[in-house]
Amino acid sequence: MxxxxxxxxxxxxxxxxxxxxxxxxxxxxxxxxxxxxRVVSGKYRITKKRDRPLTYEMANPPHYIAHRKTWNSWNTSSLKDGLRRSETVLEDEFIRRFMTGTWHGLMCSEIIVKRQFNHIRVAAIVRRAISPTKMYFLLGYTEELLSNWLQCPVTLELQTVDSFKDVVFKYI
Amino acid sequence: MYSNIILPKQWSRFTCFCRSLSSIEGQKLPQSSKSSDGISPPPRIPRSPTDILQALAATVGADPTAAHYKYHDDPYLIPLSNFRKRAYALSAEAGRKAAAWIRDEHAEWFTTREWDPPGKMKTPYFNADPIIDAFAPRPIYNDESKVTEEDLKKTIEHALLDDSIKIFQLLGGVEGVTDNNLKLSFLQLLCFYNEKEPDSLEWLEERWFSANTKDRHAATWKLGGLADKIFASLEQKTPEAYCTVIQGMAKHYQAERAYMLCQEAIEHGIPLSTSVFNTLLGCIGFLKEGTALRIETLKQLLAQMEELGLSPNEETLTSCLRSISAWGGGKVLQKMAQQILSEFRQLGIQPGLSAYYYLLCLFCKERGPRIDILSNILTDLENREKLIPKETTDTNFFITAMGICSDHLQDIDMAERLHALLMKDDNYKLVGDAYKESIYYRHFVTVACRHASFERKTQLLDTLVPNVYVPEPSVMEEIIKTLEVAGAGDRLTQAWSQLVIFGIANRTRLVERLLSAMCSCYEFQTNDIKVKIRDAASEILKFGKLTEEDGKNNNNDRRSPQKRLSADAITNIIELCSDVKDKSDPAWDTISEGLQRLKQTEATGVPTKPQVLADLAQKAASMGKLGIAATALQYLAECGFEEASPASVDTLAVILNRPQQEVETMLQQRSDIERALHPSALAVLDAYYMAKTGAPTRDSGSSTSSDSDSESSSDDE
Incomplete structure (x- = not known):
């Protein structure tokens, strides 16, 4: 040009x-x-010792979205005439930060935010580092606080793994 | 360019508007008139917002193999014992409560309101209309709050009792509030809850798991409390005010005052409602002593109702029966109840679940004669289209009826009918709370274990345990008994793992029962189940050891001393494990472990089946496990069983491979036989002499070496 x-x-x-x-x-x-x-974003650099752990989601660069992996946010704001675009992005980011902070050191995966009607479902994989009782406390706490802020029902859909190593897909 | 975009938007809005108009019109269209083309759409059925969801939910039944949906669907988070079920559900709610506390305490962080999409925005700043109150922080009222009567109205509407009392005081108490209607509604709130903050509807789990001990039958009405003051301050005492106060007093068993007020109101010619009399009927027991007087008062009140022209309703029947059932039993009261019931039937009033509950209480006493009124009640209820809960006591019906099926009638068919009724439609909500539910299933499983066919039993247990119901120790014992009778060895081994999972494996009595059950049906099992049973038996021994070590480590926080397995139980384990044909089987380790525990008197009591140990000694000897044989015989001799000496002779015969007579003659001369025996078998000899003389002949120093059986000794034989 x-x-x-x-x-x-x-x-x-x-x-x-x-x-x-x-x-x-x-x-x-x-x-x-x-x-x-050269596209750099969403890709991880290879370390010298080849010891950086990657989850499956991290191991696939962005252009594999919808081929090998899916989106981390599911909503309809980006469709034609989609509503609340910027708000949705901001809220999703807020949810992610709140989750990683509340479940401190327990989150082993990306946090997936799925919106259906007026309902937000938050999915993630957590470590079994705390007792189930504490986990249930955090579950109730997170759901209630988030639904108060976002003013809609929020459901957590967690899966547990024994350690972070269980979600490592490869080392680079 | 911009106009191009806007136009379709507005156009679509316009069409939408038109469509809504036409649909509104469509609703109004009378359906009787036929349109010209002969098509007449069916009349519109009004639906509530959740109707579609309910219809969808009705297409899938509950899955008994999955945990309740309030628990998270992850193996780590699914509870398997009663304790865990309660702990998990309540901790989730505790988290919710913590969040609600933050929301209320720090209301300034929760001021943002989600924005509607720009196209639907109504005002530039605050939209999201209407406000969703459930997500907004609750106001906290303290001494500095500025309040108006509006606030009081709102808190009364939401039944926030403590808040409304606070506001009432801030407004200046009885003198400060001038609006009589407001005062009246506040009085109603106070009377209904007796000035005590009710359990919030928001915390479902807390209500579900709270032990239902709150409805005390005692005069709890606060005399001279706020309600009384407000009632006294009303310059114009309306009929509503009278009704409210009388009902409040009668509900909280302040019977005399309520009765007095009632008579006062009748004298002044103030009209009273049916529900006033209903509550008064319910508290006659607090008014009068003695059955005859009480019945007289009951009749008087009913007559008074007729005088005042009040027609009784279902509640009247319930409260009559409630009173009667609370006065004890006996023919007089039962007859009275039947009379009342038939009279109400004539009036066309059908008894509800509560009424039936009180009837059951009255007729089916624990040690009374068997009266089968339940079958008639069930027939009546089954014929009803729907069971509509009306009173809180309705939830008592199913648990009481199942208790009667199990203890009073001992009839499995009736229990099955009752259970089918509970499972029909959404009757399951009538089960009450967690406590009632578990008692209901306790009765049901007990009666099924005792009287149902084995197939039905197992099917029932498979569906109910562990997600719907976790058996308590007493029910587990019942289950083990039935499994023993049916000879289901496989299920007995499963029962052991269930004991561990449910957290009741440290109940010694239960474990002993299980072991004896395993023993009694062991010989009828196939080989692979025999292996399973042996494994389970050795697990039981290991588990006992583990818990003991655990107990030693934290001695301080042990509430009760750990009970040890009895000697009987350990003999059972030994008996089960000794049925192996292989010398290197790990079962032998369990046996020697068990023998050690017997010898070191870590087990309570002495075995009732010493023959098992005698047989074991022979068997061990034949397999070359001389150490085990010797330990067993020594234990027998120490305990003074008479089996000890013949068993030693037999064992020696096996070791020396000679006939018994010969061994017995050899035993006359101790030195002969000592020479013929391997050193490790000398302990057997000791046991023999100990049994003969009652005291060890040789010093026990050498005998301890025999505890560990050496493989080399068996090679020599």
């Missing part, structure tokens, strides 16, 4: 002979190069 712009301006300039002396300046000073198409 840059090239064509210069050509256009050149042809334009050349048609008007009185600003011909400027031509040299424009040509020499607009520098163009090939764009760097």
């Amino acid at each position: 840059n090239n064509s712009l210069i050509k256009l301006s050149k042809s334009h300039l050349s048609s008007k002979s009185q600003i011909l002396p400027w031509a040299a300046i424009t040509e020499s000073h607009i520098h163009t190069s090939a764009p760097m198409c």
